[in-house]
Amino acid sequence: MSINGVASQSKVLTIDTLNPSIKKVEYAVRGPIVLRAIEIEKELQEGVKKPFTEVIKANIGDAHAMGQTPITFLRQVIALCIYPELLKDNKFPEDAKKRARRILQACAGGSIGAYSASQGIECIRQDVAHYIERRDGGIPSDPGNIFLSTGASDAIVTILKLLMTGEGNTRTGVMIPIPQYPLYSAALAELNGVQVNYYLDEENCWALDVEELRRSLNAARQHCRPRALCIINPGNPTGQVQSKKCIEDVIRFAAEEKLLLLADEVYQDNIYAQGCKFHSFKKVLFEMGPEYSNTVELVSFHSTSKCYMGECGFRGGYMEVCNMDPEVKQQLIKLVSVRLCPPVPGQAMVDVISTPPVEGEPSYEQFVKEKNAVLASLGEKAHLTEDIFNTVPGIKCNPVQGAMYSFPRIEIPDKAVKEAKAKGLAPDMFYCITLLEETGICIVPGSGFGQREGTYHFRMTILPPVDKLKVLLKKLKEFHIKFTNKYS
Amino acid sequence: MSINGVASQSKVLTIDTLNPSIKKVEYAVRGPIVLRAIEIEKELQEGVKKPFTEVIKANIGDAHAMGQTPITFLRQVIALCIYPELLKDNKFPEDAKKRARRILQACAGGSIGAYSASQGIECIRQDVAHYIERRDGGIPSDPGNIFLSTGASDAIVTILKLLMTGEGNTRTGVMIPIPQYPLYSAALAELNGVQVNYYLDEENCWALDVEELRRSLNAARQHCRPRALCIINPGNPTGQVQSKKCIEDVIRFAAEEKLLLLADEVYQDNIYAQGCKFHSFKKVLFEMGPEYSNTVELVSFHSTSKCYMGECGFRGGYMEVCNMDPEVKQQLIKLVSVRLCPPVPGQAMVDVISTPPVEGEPSYEQFVKEKNAVLASLGEKAHLTEDIFNTVPGIKCNPVQGAMYSFPRIEIPDKAVKEAKAKGLAPDMFYCITLLEETGICIVPGSGFGQREGTYHFRMTILPPVDKLKVLLKKLKEFHIKFTNKYS
Numbered sequence: 001m002s003i004n005g006v007a008s009q010s011k012v013l014t015i016d017t018l019n020p021s022i023k024k025v026e027y028a029v030r031g032p033i034v035l036r037a038i039e040i041e042k043e044l045q046e047g048v049k050k051p052f053t054e055v056i057k058a059n060i061g062d063a064h065a066m067g068q069t070p071i072t073f074l075r076q077v078i079a080l081c082i083y084p085e086l087l088k089d090n091k092f093p094e095d096a097k098k099r100a101r102r103i104l105q106a107c108a109g110g111s112i113g114a115y116s117a118s119q120g121i122e123c124i125r126q127d128v129a130h131y132i133e134r135r136d137g138g139i140p141s142d143p144g145n146i147f148l149s150t151g152a153s154d155a156i157v158t159i160l161k162l163l164m165t166g167e168g169n170t171r172t173g174v175m176i177p178i179p180q181y182p183l184y185s186a187a188l189a190e191l192n193g194v195q196v197n198y199y200l201d202e203e204n205c206w207a208l209d210v211e212e213l214r215r216s217l218n219a220a221r222q223h224c225r226p227r228a229l230c231i232i233n234p235g236n237p238t239g240q241v242q243s244k245k246c247i248e249d250v251i252r253f254a255a256e257e258k259l260l261l262l263a264d265e266v267y268q269d270n271i272y273a274q275g276c277k278f279h280s281f282k283k284v285l286f287e288m289g290p291e292y293s294n295t296v297e298l299v300s301f302h303s304t305s306k307c308y309m310g311e312c313g314f315r316g317g318y319m320e321v322c323n324m325d326p327e328v329k330q331q332l333i334k335l336v337s338v339r340l341c342p343p344v345p346g347q348a349m350v351d352v353i354s355t356p357p358v359e360g361e362p363s364y365e366q367f368v369k370e371k372n373a374v375l376a377s378l379g380e381k382a383h384l385t386e387d388i389f390n391t392v393p394g395i396k397c398n399p400v401q402g403a404m405y406s407f408p409r410i411e412i413p414d415k416a417v418k419e420a421k422a423k424g425l426a427p428d429m430f431y432c433i434t435l436l437e438e439t440g441i442c443i444v445p446g447s448g449f450g451q452r453e454g455t456y457h458f459r460m461t462i463l464p465p466v467d468k469l470k471v472l473l474k475k476l477k478e479f480h481i482k483f484t485n486k487y488s
Numbered sequence: 489m490s491i492n493g494v495a496s497q498s499k500v501l502t503i504d505t506l507n508p509s510i511k512k513v514e515y516a517v518r519g520p521i522v523l524r525a526i527e528i529e530k531e532l533q534e535g536v537k538k539p540f541t542e543v544i545k546a547n548i549g550d551a552h553a554m555g556q557t558p559i560t561f562l563r564q565v566i567a568l569c570i571y572p573e574l575l576k577d578n579k580f581p582e583d584a585k586k587r588a589r590r591i592l593q594a595c596a597g598g599s600i601g602a603y604s605a606s607q608g609i610e611c612i613r614q615d616v617a618h619y620i621e622r623r624d625g626g627i628p629s630d631p632g633n634i635f636l637s638t639g640a641s642d643a644i645v646t647i648l649k650l651l652m653t654g655e656g657n658t659r660t661g662v663m664i665p666i667p668q669y670p671l672y673s674a675a676l677a678e679l680n681g682v683q684v685n686y687y688l689d690e691e692n693c694w695a696l697d698v699e700e701l702r703r704s705l706n707a708a709r710q711h712c713r714p715r716a717l718c719i720i721n722p723g724n725p726t727g728q729v730q731s732k733k734c735i736e737d738v739i740r741f742a743a744e745e746k747l748l749l750l751a752d753e754v755y756q757d758n759i760y761a762q763g764c765k766f767h768s769f770k771k772v773l774f775e776m777g778p779e780y781s782n783t784v785e786l787v788s789f790h791s792t793s794k795c796y797m798g799e800c801g802f803r804g805g806y807m808e809v810c811n812m813d814p815e816v817k818q819q820l821i822k823l824v825s826v827r828l829c830p831p832v833p834g835q836a837m838v839d840v841i842s843t844p845p846v847e848g849e850p851s852y853e854q855f856v857k858e859k860n861a862v863l864a865s866l867g868e869k870a871h872l873t874e875d876i877f878n879t880v881p882g883i884k885c886n887p888v889q890g891a892m893y894s895f896p897r898i899e900i901p902d903k904a905v906k907e908a909k910a911k912g913l914a915p916d917m918f919y920c921i922t923l924l925e926e927t928g929i930c931i932v933p934g935s936g937f938g939q940r941e942g943t944y945h946f947r948m949t950i951l952p953p954v955d956k957l958k959v960l961l962k963k964l965k966e967f968h969i970k971f972t973n974k975y976s
Contacts, residue, residue: 012748013785014815014816015813015815017715018650018653018819021652027826030825030828031822031825060603064597065597065602065603067597078570079571082563108550109552109556111801112802113551113552113797113799114552114800115550116801117526151827162506162510165508227501312829313595313601313604313832313833315831324499331506335678337518338518338674339639339642339645340639340803343831343834344802344803345802345831
């Protein structure tokens with residue numbers, strides 16, 4: 001093992017000696033196509049001639065990056081917490097100061113730079129519980145069941161960790177929708193869990209069908225132990241909003257089949273379609289009566305990154321656990337304590353979102369105006385996207401009922417499929433890479449989210465400003481026609 | 489599997505069906521003794537009579553919680569980034585505005601609420617690289633080798649993940665000091681890695697001895713594959729500062745034995761003892777010449793939580809990877825992308841620390857004054873702690889050369905050891921619990937960090953304000969004498 005000859009040249013950590021579970025991880029939202037987009041941006045800066053002048057990143061739900069303006073009140077409160085000297089400044093409204101004082105009083109030493117309790121600052125968890133109670137028409141929420149987190153991703157992975165057990169045919173399976181947000185597949189690969197796919201019904205506006213859940217579950221039981229069922233509502237990347245009836249069916253199914261429910265509800269304010277409404281799993285569960293509300297284990301997730309806030313950089317989030325075994329909860333508290341605490345500015349952001357200005361407070365009008373403007377603009381862009389895509393032969397787009405993405409189905413000619421395979425690429429990856437090189441538009445192929453064999457899609461955010469989005473949709477339309485002609 | 493009878497009452501997730509690796513995780517710094525301290529605080533608030541009026545938490549390196557004032561310049565820059573309206577405010581100095589503008593220009597959409605690159609904002613990584621170059625006397629640092637993180641803990645766990653492989657006797661072993669900071673043991677338990685202990689030499693001021701490394705490694709090779717060696721310098725919980733000679737010996741050992749080096753250097757500014765100096769592993773490695781600097785794989789970690797900043801709540805940190813295989817680096821970039829990005833306010837904090845005010849800038853004098861005051865006070869408290877402990881019969885405290893903790897050895901009478909065992913407690917846990925109940929002082933037993941069989945210690949921070957620290961040390965002294973008398 002000492003330094004001699006060739007052996008000494010090899011490294012401890014190589015692709016061959018790396019954790020094999022890490023090698024399996026894939027995350028298309030920031031995958032090879034995005035890395036190429038960044039390269040192209042650098043090439044443009046260096047003066048390389050391209051058939052376009054800028055890269056438009058429609059690959060990720062990053063509202064501020066696409067020009068959405070932060071909500072003034074949120075930023076005022078956080079700035080006051082960071083630099084309390086500003087509490088003396090008359091330019092800051094009293095309601096913002098009130099929120100900041102409440103947060104600072106709950107911070108050890110009065111500083112947002114102190115560690116918080118690992119579960120999150122207690123008064124913030126109280127505020128979150130009140131927020132949930134208001135949202136859910138008074139159904140009680142216990143601050144002891146709230147865990148603040150480093151974005152929703154952190155909380156989701158933490159719960160998946162708890163569930164992992166067994167080997168071979170007894171390994172934990174987790175049911176996830178296809179198409180899915182690839183955090184789930186990536187986390188399951190890393191944790192060595194079994195990904196159990198259930199397919200959303202594209203013909204039926206990406207609806208969740210309980211018969212498909214049953215098919216998927218029964219198939220999975222041949223080779224693993226399915227223990228949890230994950231639902232993303234509103235859907236990412238598929239944008240559907242679940243009906244109350246459908247949520248009831250899912251809860252009944254989970255109760256019958258003894259599955260823990262994971263409800264990813266980070267887009268809960270992002271509802272655009274007429275007649276659609278957000279129903280939280282928690283509310284529906286409790287309205288189904290004690291037979292369900294006392295037994296079904298449910299963890300629901302929320303985040304500061306989406307909705308009208310778009311404050312992704314703060315990495316704020318929380319989960320609410322219902323019917324969790326008290327011993328398991330103790331283990332969860334222990335587990336999160338190893339990482340000390342979620343970022344406190346992100347926790348403060350969660351707090352402000354939970355306690356927005358109310359009527360009569362000085363910031364109320366401006367806050368409501370800013371919030372509504374963001375949501376109205378997203379709604380406009382959701383409709384615009386669907387409408388324009390559906391004018392293109394070979395593109396078929398379901399209504400973007402909610403969330404921040406369209407996920408249209410695209411026809412890819414056989415010749416293009418063959419060329420893609422010759423290059424070792426998924427056909428929709430080949431499509432998206434060609435689009436990027438020719439137009440500068442960066443979107444994510446459907447293969448990164450999962451799709452039925454032989455179908456092709458892409459995910460595109462609805463976030464660019466309306467004018468830019470129109471240009472983008474026009475370019476995409478032209479590209480699709482050209483691509484189809486070329487390979488037909 | 490349907491709802492019927494008793495079976496339906498059992499939960500999906502119980503202590504028996506929980507991930508067994510999670511059950512093994514222990515983290516004493518926020519363990520049962522701290523949970524009891526929080527309970528006692530509540531009891532005091534509710535008016536329960538105690539022989540003390542407040543709980544003093546000397547269990548965790550949380551400077552602001554102990555009253556340390558944030559450094560003005562750091563907070564000004566972050567506040568400007570959060571609420572750019574303040575860039576128009578004359579009360580903020582020009583150098584703070586300059587830093588904030590540089591950060592905001594590098595944020596997508598000019599907002600700190602946008603996601604950053606998963607590795608961290610590029611211009612911040614450049615600033616960190618320059619900081620490292622200045623620290624290390626000009627040895628080059630490549631921004632491509634810098635990864636920003638959610639505190640140092642996040643980066644450490646990420647690297648440990650990459651290393652995990654094998655089963656049974658081929659599982660990855662990671663060498664860690666005993667006593668250690670329990671993040672390492674907790675992460676290894678969770679990741680199913682093998683903890684390989686090497687003992688620091690208490691008789692020799694907790695020095696690291698290469699012969700002990702060799703003994704430990706050879707013993708471990710009987711049952712696992714040791715692949716990495718972790719060093720904490722300055723030491724946590726032991727406070728020693730490594731000599732350059734010792735670091736050279738460790739690097740030579742790692743090269744000979746093909747071990748990847750993990751250098752936990754989060755206390756790099758916290759040096760108090762005359763004649764001691766911080767030497768970074770990176771600098772020493774590069775000064776040893778290309779035979780080492782071109783081959784030895786080194787990852788070093790830093791954080792915004794310690795040193796003179798104490799900005800724990802921001803969860804800022806970074807690692808620098810040296811000689812990492814390029815394919816492995818690609819896998820690392822992929823892995824961190826799943827979690828999108830570290831909190832951007834924490835990244836901004838890393839940036840300000842990397843680009844402090846320089847002579848001639850408006851904030852320079854105040855910044856230097858505040859920084860030096862913090863470090864001078866910590867130095868005073870380090871000496872005070874050592875001096876007072878060493879006046880107590882049955883307590884023996886090595887010099888607190890660096891970091892933020894004393895880790896004195898305590899004699900526990902046989903009768904107390906027996907009583908502890910009867911209660912199912914480690915003897916030093918029994919000691920610390922009794923101390924907490926009788927005095928309100930919360931410290932962490934040595935058993936939470938690891939110690940030689942039959943020896944007992946505790947870790948206490950040096951962070952309370954001088955006056956409070958004096959009271960605390962006096963109370964601890966009286967308690968120790970009383971405890972010893974009671975059980976003798």
